[in-house]
Amino acid sequence: MSTQDFLVELGTEELPPKALKTLAKAFTDGIVAGLKAAGLPHGKVHSYAAPRRLAVLVEQLAERQADREQAMDGPPVQAAFDANGNPTQAALGFARRCGVELDAIDRSGAKLRFVQQIAGQATAELLPGIVEQSLDKLPIPKRMRWGARREEFVRPTQWLVMLLGEQVVDCTLLAQTAGRESMGHRFHHNQPVSIQRPTDYLEALRSAKVLADFDERRELIASKVTELAAKENGKAIMPADLLDEVASLVEWPVPLVCSFEEHFLQVPQEALIATMQDDQRYFCLVDGEGKLLPRFITVANLESKDPAQVVSGNEKVVRPRLSDAEFFYLQDQKQSLESFNELLKNVVFQAELGTVYEKAERVSALAAQIATQIGGNAEHAARAGILSKCDLATAMVGEYPEMQGIAGYYYAQLNNEPGDVPAALNEQYMPRGAGAELPATLTGAAVAVADKIDTLVGIFGVGMLPTGSRDPYALRRAALGVLRILIEKELEQPLTPLLQAAIDQYGSRVKADGLLAQVHDFIFDRLRARYEDAGIEVSVYQAVRAVHPDSPLDFDQRVQAVQHFRSLSEAEALAAANKRVSNVLGDAEDGQVQESLLAEPAEKALFAALQQAQQDVAPLAAAHDYTGILTRLAQLQQPVDAFFDDVMVNAEDSAIRANRHALLAQLRGLFLSVADISLLG
Known part of the structure; x- marks a missing residue:
């Protein structure tokens, strides 16, 4: 079957930079799906995207469908x-x-x-429909019209290239008639660029000062910015999203180093970085210790004959923005951090749950309780809690919302707040996302957990449960944050007393009936996905959940122990034995074993083995060494197997039957001190 390379390029006005990668991928995926649906085999597919174009090149595309x-x-x-x-x-x-x-x-x-x-259709006849369908399905939230045309797209279209081999595919899409002429760089080569065949595409545009390959532009920017930063004895901050956005803004990237006045460095560097990155798409430079340098790198979209003018222009643009940040910072310092709480007394946290200041009071009390439990400083935790929301009322956070917590940290330092109180004001929002950094201080951990627990109890208490698609108060993230802090920092904090304290603080504002159990279950339910992601089977999680540990750290220690137990050769037999015991005993209460009623050698041997096991696991239980407990209990396999092989559990004599049930209850109780391993089957 003969094949030809295929190229389609849609030229437009500047596309939304934050959406460019998504649009390019969707356009390519749509064309690939269309070719597959039409039964047209092909070779490698290339996706290209630049500020004014979306393009797809398909190698070795069949010239027609098979009959x-x-x-x-x-x-x-x-x-x-x-x-x-x-x-x-x-x-x-x-x-x-x-x-x-x-x-x-x-x-x-x-x-x-x-x-x-x-008979199979010619590919040239099918391509217009395939491309049109792909364009129609692009994820464009809001389409626009231009001029008197009825066509709609994310931006006005300007040209259309469609080539199958060296032949133009005859069609009109989005008001553009297909041809072989693209357009060069808007300033360096603002004229048509003829594409003779699809394989000429990249080089033809390169000669017209357009790098059409998004990945190539991105890598070039990253490489040159890194090189320029090193010459300034610094390192560039290059978040992936910022790098993508800058690559989406330029066709011919030219990075240039710019400067700003050093006096701006007195402002918290996070605010300076935020305004330079978010507002101007600049790459900031830091030294070896992570401190901001009075330099930044801008990426121009042209090779200027006088680069100094481009540099000067960017420095003039950034100066008033940095001046604003400096003004907010100095303005906030005219009053103490704690005084901002007065403003928060008039700011509503949630209509039924009171003000933000009242939330800070609750967080303060809870944080002190947690600090006492985990070995922290209760006074520092209470102080950090009462200050925790103050910076929300500052001018700095009002202008730069991402500075919440960070601004509080700096202002608390200026106010000479004691110990780790300043750090805790920033750490209260940790972890800020999946896998993100955890609080480094015990005070920060206490405030972070208290804040999240208060939110969970309050929002659940007014009936605003998260749904599959809606979680406006980020309750799932809050629950995961609590779990990560307590487990990964190895902090022993039972949840029941903490949740009860939070409920008590809300008083009549929440519906307390069943609330504790509801929030408790919600938090521990989040662990299931965590363990699945770690490769731990659901049955392990369920075996531990069945014994209802109250501390996330204790829960995790049990899970790790059961996961290790599953790897032992005795695990399968003992899990089956425990399942059999559960079936025999049902919900029967434990009884006392009367040694005088033990008649069979196998039951006497099991009783002796259980007595010894109880003595051996007692110190292990005190140390929460659940792995040690299960490893020791694995030695019970032989006497347990012998018991079930040689002993009639449900003997006709009611006393003997009850005694044997009590013996099995002892066995079950030993394992239930860690988990219900009968669920591992």
């Missing part, structure tokens, strides 16, 4: 002809549907069948 057969089944042969062999209306109707005479219908099988040979 194919289409079979249609009709009525049964017996129903198609009468006793004299004459066709019935059913047979005649089927022939009409097929568009042929009855003689062309196959009647050799149980049913009438018509097999039609369908």
Whole structure:
């Protein structure tokens, strides 16, 4: 089958930079899906995107579809002809549907069948529809019209290139008639660029000062910015999103080093970085210790004859923005951090739950309780809690919302707040996302957990439960944050007393009936996905959940122990034995084993083994060494197996039967001190 390379490029006005990668991928995926649906085999597919164009190049695309057969089944042969062999209306109707005479219908099988040979269409005829369908399905939240045209797209279109081999695919899409002429750089080469064949595309545009390959532009920017930063004895801050956005803004990237006045460095560097990155798309430079340098790198979209003018222009643009940040910072310092709480007394946290200041009071009390439990400083935790929301009322956070917590940290330092109180004001929002940094201080951990618990209890308490698609108060993230802090920092904090304290603080503002259990379950439910992601089977999680540990750290220690137990050779037999014990005992209460009623050697041996095991695991239980407990209990396999092989559990004598049940209850109790391993089957 002969093949040709295929190229489609849609030229537009500047596309939304934050959406460029998404649009390019969707355009490519749509074309690939269309080719597959049309049965057109092809080779490698390349996706290209620049500020004014989306393009796809498909190598070795078949020139036409393969011929194919289409079979249609009709009525049964017996129903198609009468006793004299004459066709019935059913047979005649089927022939009409097929568009042929009855003689062309196959009647050799149980049913009438018509097999039609369908010639494959030429690819050039199919491509316009495939491209159009892909464009129609692009994820564009809001489409626009331009001029008097009825066509709609994310931006006005300017040209369309569609080539199959060296031939133009004849079509008109989005008001543009397909041709072979693209456009060069808006300033360096603002004229048509003729594309003779698809494989010429990249180099033809490169000669017109356009790097059409998004990944190439991105890598070039990263490389040159890194090189320039090193010459300034610094390192560039290059978040992936910022790098993507800058690559989406330029066709011919030219990074340049710029400067700002050093006096701006007195402002918290996070604010300076935020305004330079978010507002101007600059790359900031830091030294070896992570401190901001009075330098930044801008990426121009042209090679200027006088780069100094471009540098000067960017320095003039950034100066008033940095001056604003400096003004907010100095303005906030005219009053103490704590005084901002007065403003928060008039700011609503949630309509039914009171003000932000009242939330800070609750967080303060909870944080002190947690600090006492985890070995922290209760006074520092209480102080950090009462200051925790102050910076929300500052001018700095009002202008730069991402500075919440960070501004509080700096202002608390200026106010000489004691110990780790300043750090805790920033750490209260940790972790800020999946896998993000955790609080480094115990005070920060206490405030972070208290804040999240207060939110969970309050929002659940007014009935605003998260749904599959809506979680406006980020309750799932809050629950995961609590779990990560307590587990990964190895902090022993039972949840029940903490949740009860939070409920008590809200008083009549929340519906307390069943609230504790509801929030408790919600938090521990989040662990299931965490363990699945770590490769731990659900049955392990369920075995631990069955014994209802109250501390996330304790829960995790049990899970790790059960996961290790599953790797032991004795695990499968003991899990089965525990399942059998559970079936035998049901919900029966434990009883005392009377040694005088033990008659069979196997039950005497099991009783002795259990007595010894109880002594051995006692110190392990005190140390929460659950792995050690289960490893020791694995030694019970032989006496347990012998018991079930040699002893009639449900003996006719009620006293003996009850005694044997009590013996099995002891066995079950030993394992339940860690988990219900009967669920591991």
